Amino acid sequence: MKRLIVPFLLLFLLPLSYSCTSGRFAGYKLNENDAAAAIRQMLQLGVQESNFTGAFNKETIMTAVLPEGVRKAMNTVSMLGLTNEIDRFTTTLGTAAEKTATNSIPIFASGISNMQFTDAMHIIKAGGTAGTDYLRASIGDSLRRSIRPVVETALQEYKLNDMWNEIVKPLGGNKIKLDLPTIMAGAVSEAMFRKVAEKERLIRAEKEARTTTLLQKVFSKSWS
Structure with a gap:
C-alpha cells in the first residue's frame, strides 16, 4: 500500500511545485509600456555591469581599431627598428580606451534612459540582440x-x-594623420555595444540573469 501512496503523492506535488515557479507569471499579458521599460532595464544592466579590462589589447588595436593605412605605416616603422615605440603606443592606447569606456558608462546609461520606442513589443518578440x-x-x-x-x-x-x-x-609624420578622437570614440562605443549584446543574449536565454521582477515577467516566455 505504501508503494502506491508515494508515487501518487509525487504526481500531486510535482505540478504544484512547477506552478509556484515557472507558472508565477502565467496570467501575465505583455504590454507596450512594460516592454519598453524592460528593454531599457536590460540595456542598462549590460552597460553598468560591463568590464573592459583587456578589451583593448595590442591585437585588438591593430586589427579592429586602427585603419589599414595606419597599420601599414606602423609595420613600416617597425621594420625600421621602432618596435618598442609601437608596442608602447598600442599599450597606452588600449589603457586610454579602457579608461574612456569605463568613464562613458554614465553617458550610455543616461542615453538608454531617454530612449524612445516606436514598437517595443516587436523588439521583445524579435529575440536575439534586437534591443542592442x-x-x-x-x-x-x-x-x-x-x-x-x-x-x-x-x-x-x-x-x-x-x-x-x-x-x-x-x-614624414606630417603626411600621416591619425584622427585618434574619432577612431577611439568608435572603438569604445562598439565595445560598449558588444557588452550590452552579451547581456541581452544572457537575459533572454537564462532565467538566473533576470534579476528584477520586470525582467522575469517580460522574458518569462516567448511572445512570438
Missing part, C-alpha cells in the same frame, strides 16, 4: 558624439598624439 540593435540604430551616433570629450581627455592625459607624431617621424 535598436540602441545602436536609434542613438548610436549621439552616444559617440557624447563620449568624444571623454576620449579627448584621455588622449591628452596619455599624450597619445605626441607619441604618434614621434613614431611616424621617420616616414
